[in-house]
Amino acid sequence: MQLFTPPFAKLLSLAAVNFLRTPTRSVCALLLLALLALAAGLGMRAPNPPDEPRFALAAKTMVETGHWLIPQRGSEVYAEKPATFMWMQAAFYALTGDLDIAFLLPSLLAGLLTLWLVADLAGRIWRPRLAPWALAALFISLQFGLQAKRGQIDMSLTAMTTVALWGLLVHFLRGPNRAALMLAGFAAGLGTVTKGVGFLPLLMLVAYAGWRSYARRGHADPATGGGWGGAGWLIPAFVGGAMIWLAPVLLTTWWNDTPELRAYTQELLFRQTGTRYLNAWHHHRPAWYYLQVIFTLWLPGALLLPWLLPAWWRRLRRGDLRYWLLLGWALLVLLFFSASSGKREVYIFPALPALALAAAPLLPGLLRLRGVRWTLRIYIGVVSLLGGLLAVGGWVEAPAVLKLTERRALDAADLQRLLLGFALLSGSGLIALIASRGRRIGTSLFGFTVMVWISYGLLLGPALDASSSGKQLMAEVGERLPAEAELGIVDLKEQLLLQADRPVQDFGYRQPLAAQWVGAVEWLNHAPQRRWLLVRKADLPDCLSTARLQPLGRANRVEWSLLPGHELAPSCAATLRQAADAQPSSDRPPAADE
Known part of the structure; x- marks a missing residue:
């Protein structure tokens, strides 16, 4: 109990201050705090668009196939970036065996x-x-x-x-x-x-x-x-x-x-x-x-x-x-x-x-200026206020927060985690403002930034993960399909390949959408009773508009459905082939997030 007596507490405080006054020790202390903030939530979310699923998929494929030289994206070569960064992710995946950790290391x-x-x-x-x-x-x-x-x-x-x-x-x-x-x-x-x-x-x-x-x-x-x-x-x-x-x-x-x-x-x-x-x-x-x-x-x-x-x-x-x-x-x-x-x-x-x-x-001179200190306090206050408004808005079911919940397809548990993250963000800002009296605004701002990334890593990021990563959608697909069913995806998204519980047939990423549909329909026709397509309803060709789809919900702000192979109209393949032949044969341009 003597550790908590005022004289001893004051001595500990003075020792900590003297330790941090040494530049090298201060750098080490700040690096440790940065590590705590940046590593918070490591492994708690899967790769999210943009870019992350593409690189993680290529890295995972490298390890699983042993072909490290040229990255693969599904059935196609990925030629938009050199393999160097994907080698790093693949090395960490081979080392850890956990892609959700390896892709961020x-x-x-x-x-x-x-x-x-x-x-x-x-x-x-x-x-x-x-x-x-x-x-x-x-x-x-x-x-x-x-x-x-x-x-x-x-x-x-x-x-x-x-x-x-x-x-x-x-x-x-x-x-x-x-x-x-x-x-x-x-x-x-x-x-x-x-x-x-x-x-x-x-x-x-x-x-x-x-x-x-x-x-x-x-x-x-x-x-x-x-x-x-x-x-x-x-x-x-x-x-x-x-x-x-x-x-x-x-x-x-x-x-x-x-x-x-x-x-x-x-x-x-x-x-x-x-x-x-x-x-x-x-x-x-x-x-x-x-x-x-x-x-x-x-x-x-x-x-x-x-x-x-x-x-x-x-x-x-x-x-x-x-x-x-x-x-x-x-x-x-x-x-x-x-x-x-x-x-x-x-x-x-x-x-x-x-x-x-x-x-x-x-910076040391600028932080002595009252105008600079108040500018930074206002920044902390605004971020804290926004976090508080979002947290309160969620708990009182404000329309704006309900719209976010619907667009992101958040369940009750993820919504609670999201609101808790906003509340932690707001509370941290409030504490930082109280602690910023005098000339301690620099220390308060650094500490607030640490809490921002801890909140993001432990609460905000994981709350949005199920929808953004495709994890929730592909879990629903796995529950709907029989164990022996084969799955294909038209207009593929890399995160869906990562989260699938079975091998997935794709029809080319750089191919025009009409050509992908031709390949998809031909693939379905070979085994219509056991093959299914995961499709976006907005992408359905006219000849499939009357097919009975199985709605799955939203992921990445898109409505997805399952199309059973036996729902195909016999004439659809020929119609799609004619439409594809009428389009230019050039490759589809890279996605906008590349």
Whole structure:
């Protein structure tokens, strides 16, 4: 009981404060809190669209078939992304045997690595005491947590990008460093064969060239940093990183030259890189789209831009190389993606660590300003209020919450879990506001962010999982069908293949829908008494409009039904064949979420 006496409690408090005042210890403590937040809920949900089921399905297929070189999506080759990220997921699946854990581990570890790299860089290019500030600035950004808790490529790409930035910054700011340059080149090459834009860290060479030109006009000392010496090592290191994936693919294509392999390599090396950027076929957005992303997904840091931008501009005018490299590179990334008509919010995500680094030395001073502190308190208050309104609205059965329940097909247990998550979010915000008195707003904001991701991981994500992942739908399909029944899916969704309790026949992902229906009807006709189709009612051809369907409910905001094979009209196959022949034979374009 003496542990709880006031003198002893005060002594423990002082010891904790002294421990955290050491930058290295503070970084370790923040990393542990980040791990707690980002790992919360690991294994409690299945892969959800967009993107997650596609990569997880390819990884699962690799392990089950032993064919790791070329990813498969159902019966087709998946050629929209290199296999590198799927190799990571497959390795963790082979290690753990649990896909619901394995598909998230690459992003979790990449997130922690990125946080550590940012903290380490802050200690190197600024001062050691700013390392925790840089880590915290990155962690509290909404998009960072979202990507670290999703099974998508972008968190792993960002980690590779940050490794490359680490090498370039160490060289340019701390003196000539061949090893750092080679690490940067290798990470950029590996990032390029993870997602085509992994070469973007090399744009820092452009930022450095701009600073050199500015310095020669007398605005800075051009002798600062490591200079161009050794920059040639970037090229062989880049090639080495790229060869991790490229070498086995090219060698296999050379030894076993098939039309399928040639089409796979050409799709990845040309259409999914140059064509995707120069002539995007989806995700069309206006040129200012990324401003919207910055002022939503980069909260709460975006709220500090009225203070950060003038301070950054003054330092750029003074010719500070550190700001030229960090901000110049981030601006080049923004311009690069803004120039393309195809835009997604995750494209500019790799620039966020650089901006957190650029903000770190200014944050201690900014948080002393009353306007900054109140801005951040308002942010916490708004998020807390929204969580509270949603929780109360659910318990009093407000129309908006009932509409969400219906659209997401939530059962009573999942609805209660969702509302509890909103309530925890709201309560955490309230506690953070109370604790933010004086100048403790930074600590309160970090703690609130930890609770946001714990709430999401343990309650909000799992509550929406049954409908989003297709788990609920495919469980209903399994109950409806006899054990010996065969199942096919028209216009397949990868999450349905993952959640099926039996082998599933698909009819091609990239095939036009009319051609898929031709294949599906022919497949049904071979064994109509034991074969069934899972279909979306809205996709039914006219010749099947009178068939007796078995409604299943909603999943991913779509109504699904089962079509028994014996319900086919004899003339339907011929009608569908004529309709398919009348359509162009080109492949169906990739899905909008790729």
